[in-house]
Amino acid sequence: MATTPIIVAKDITKRFGQVLALDNFNLSTSKGIIGLIGPNGAGKTTFLRILLGLIPPDEGEVRVMGLESQHDSYEIRQRIGVLHEYPLYPPSMTVNLFLERVARLYTDRENVVELLDQVGLENAVQRKIGKLSAGMRQRLGVAQALIGKPELVFLDEPTSNLDVMARRELLKMLTQVHEENGVSFFIISHVLSELERVCSDVAFIKKGRTIVVGPLHEVIKQFASSQYHVVVSNPRLIVDDLASIEGIENVEIAGVKTISIALKDGKQDSVLRAIEEIARRKDVQVYEIEKASTLEEAFLKVMQHE
Amino acid sequence: MNRSLQKIRATFELELDVSFPFPSTGVIFLILFLIAIGSVLLEGCFIAIAIAPHPPGVIPLDFDYIVWAQQNADFNLLAGPLFNLILFIIIVIPMLSAFKVAGPIEVGLLKTLLTYPIRRRDLLVLKVVEMLILTVLPITIGVLMGVVLIQWVSIGLTSFVLLLSFWVMASTILSTSVFLSLVTQSMTKSAFGGIAIWVVLYLVAAVTYIPNVIRGALNPVNLVLSYFNDTPGAAFFGVPFRNPVVHDVWGAIIINLVIGIIMLLLSVRQFRRVEV
Numbered sequence: 175m176a177t178t179p180i181i182v183a184k185d186i187t188k189r190f191g192q193v194l195a196l197d198n199f200n201l202s203t204s205k206g207i208i209g210l211i212g213p214n215g216a217g218k219t220t221f222l223r224i225l226l227g228l229i230p231p232d233e234g235e236v237r238v239m240g241l242e243s244q245h246d247s248y249e250i251r252q253r254i255g256v257l258h259e260y261p262l263y264p265p266s267m268t269v270n271l272f273l274e275r276v277a278r279l280y281t282d283r284e285n286v287v288e289l290l291d292q293v294g295l296e297n298a299v300q301r302k303i304g305k306l307s308a309g310m311r312q313r314l315g316v317a318q319a320l321i322g323k324p325e326l327v328f329l330d331e332p333t334s335n336l337d338v339m340a341r342r343e344l345l346k347m348l349t350q351v352h353e354e355n356g357v358s359f360f361i362i363s364h365v366l367s368e369l370e371r372v373c374s375d376v377a378f379i380k381k382g383r384t385i386v387v388g389p390l391h392e393v394i395k396q397f398a399s400s401q402y403h404v405v406v407s408n409p410r411l412i413v414d415d416l417a418s419i420e421g422i423e424n425v426e427i428a429g430v431k432t433i434s435i436a437l438k439d440g441k442q443d444s445v446l447r448a449i450e451e452i453a454r455r456k457d458v459q460v461y462e463i464e465k466a467s468t469l470e471e472a473f474l475k476v477m478q479h480e
Numbered sequence: 481m482n483r484s485l486q487k488i489r490a491t492f493e494l495e496l497d498v499s500f501p502f503p504s505t506g507v508i509f510l511i512l513f514l515i516a517i518g519s520v521l522l523e524g525c526f527i528a529i530a531i532a533p534h535p536p537g538v539i540p541l542d543f544d545y546i547v548w549a550q551q552n553a554d555f556n557l558l559a560g561p562l563f564n565l566i567l568f569i570i571i572v573i574p575m576l577s578a579f580k581v582a583g584p585i586e587v588g589l590l591k592t593l594l595t596y597p598i599r600r601r602d603l604l605v606l607k608v609v610e611m612l613i614l615t616v617l618p619i620t621i622g623v624l625m626g627v628v629l630i631q632w633v634s635i636g637l638t639s640f641v642l643l644l645s646f647w648v649m650a651s652t653i654l655s656t657s658v659f660l661s662l663v664t665q666s667m668t669k670s671a672f673g674g675i676a677i678w679v680v681l682y683l684v685a686a687v688t689y690i691p692n693v694i695r696g697a698l699n700p701v702n703l704v705l706s707y708f709n710d711t712p713g714a715a716f717f718g719v720p721f722r723n724p725v726v727h728d729v730w731g732a733i734i735i736n737l738v739i740g741i742i743m744l745l746l747s748v749r750q751f752r753r754v755e756v
Contacts, residue, residue: 223755223756226594226595227594228591228594228595228755228756229755229756230755248597248599251594251595251596251597251598252597254595256595258591258592258595260588261592262587262588262589262591262592263592264497264498264501264589266501267497267498267501271497272497275490275493275494275497276494276596278486278490278493278494279487279490279491279494279596279597279598280597281483322596322597
């Protein structure tokens with residue numbers, strides 16, 4: 175049986191005055207953890223607002239879980255949870271009271287105390303929202319997104335303001351909620367390493383258009399399988415020579431001791447030998463040559479070519 | 481309780497807690513109540529003496545005369561303060577509407593609320609009802625308590641018509657202010673715009689001779705006051721018009737009410753289109 179797409183966007187166009195935010199945008203994704211990636215101003219948040227029925231598209235149609243995003247907005251909102259990029263919650267209310275109030279809007283809901291425990295806010299139950307740190311407020315945002323036992327959760331930059339430990343905990347929790355309860359997540363984030371850790375599917379967006387959509391491993395395989403990082407003692411001494419090696423498609427300094435290279439298909443062995451040879455000639459020490467098949471590399475490659 | 485009623489109640493409680501965290505609502509209610517009761521106490525004597533018959537030239541300001549004058553003033557002890565309190569609600573309601581309707585749009589709180597299962601129509605209507613009750617009810621209770629318990633004036637049909645016109649006018653000021661808040665989506669513009677519009681309309685109705693129904697449609701309290709006192713109303717510009725009759729009064733109240741309902745419907749329509 176074919177899986178029903180959880181989000182379908184067909185030919186969406188949205189303008190704000192002279193600014194074209196979405197230009198014939200198309201997307202179709204199934205259940206899972208989906209990542210939407212794009213540079214600033216690409217139209218990610220505009221698309222999210224259309225998905226939530228907060229703004230209408232000028233043209234096109236959006237369906238969320240089979241429901242039309244504008245007409246059936248209320249029904250959709252009963253089945254989803256949302257964490258906005260810059261969430262605003264009433265500062266005078268306590269964490270507990272706010273979540274209790276929000277929970278009552280849903281027919282089926284989580285236990286507030288258990289949820290607060292799950293997101294790590296068990297010690298801030300009676301604290302006023304205005305007194306919470308940025309990280310705690312972000313945790314509250316995640317809690318209010320999960321309070322109504324949603325089938326689909328939209329997270330716009332969910333790990334911003336969180337420290338490394340909290341980021342890891344959050345990503346672990348999302349994966350756990352997805353695996354145990356079958357909740358799908360639609361995540362917008364700039365931290366690609368995090369998306370790579372949790373997402374099943376990704377979509378790249380640029381200037382209001384979808385460029386790439388597909389399962390994470392396929393996107394990486396297609397666009398970043400030939401990426402390598404060469405860690406050397408002095409990149410500047412050999413970078414020009416590396417560019418002249420036949421079989422190297424692109425070369426650039428990526429760090430103080432790192433050169434990023436993209437290889438042409440089927441040339442790996444000969445190119446890697448040539449790199450070591452050039453380094454020996456220039457008296458540059460090669461510490462490591464590692465494959466860099468990451469989402470970030472795939473994203474950068476796609477963005478450079480578009 | 482019916483599920484949809486439960487949801488409306490949950491929406492109301494969340495909205496109220498977001499807009500007016502405890503004990504703001506109670507404090508606002510108490511302040512408006514005290515202003516209303518204070519208005520009756522302070523103005524009562526002056527109004528009574530001003531309209532009571534007295535010998536030409538000197539007003540006998542002894543205690544017995546004041547008591548007698550107050551007993552004679554009757555309806556005007558309620559009408560006078562209420563007429564002046566209109567000016568007060570012309571300032572309070574647009575400011576409250578700006579704070580409760582334009583504010584959440586401007587700062588982004590509405591975006592948070594509208595990602596929950598809350599219908600836009602329900603949210604706006606709840607805000608309107610909440611603002612109406614929060615402003616007009618304490619003023620009504622305040623003036624009635626002041627008149628009945630302190631001035632010992634009995635409440636009759638005339639007072640009922642007067643209070644009805646006050647509620648209708650407050651509702652129209654409110655729905656106009658809400659519409660302005662939704663169109664401008666700016667707290668400052670909507671607050672001062674709303675105040676400016678209604679101050680102008682208030683002055684037009686108060687100081688110019690215009691047909692009674694139009695005067696009453698702008699300020700029904702003014703027309704009701706004129707009708708029961710059988711005067712053309714205090715006006716300075718234009719040709720004096722005839723004293724209002726009962727049809728003028730009901731016509732004015734109905735027109736004012738219809739304007740209020742139209743503005744509310746337009747507001748609901750506008751609120752559905754607001755992009756957050």
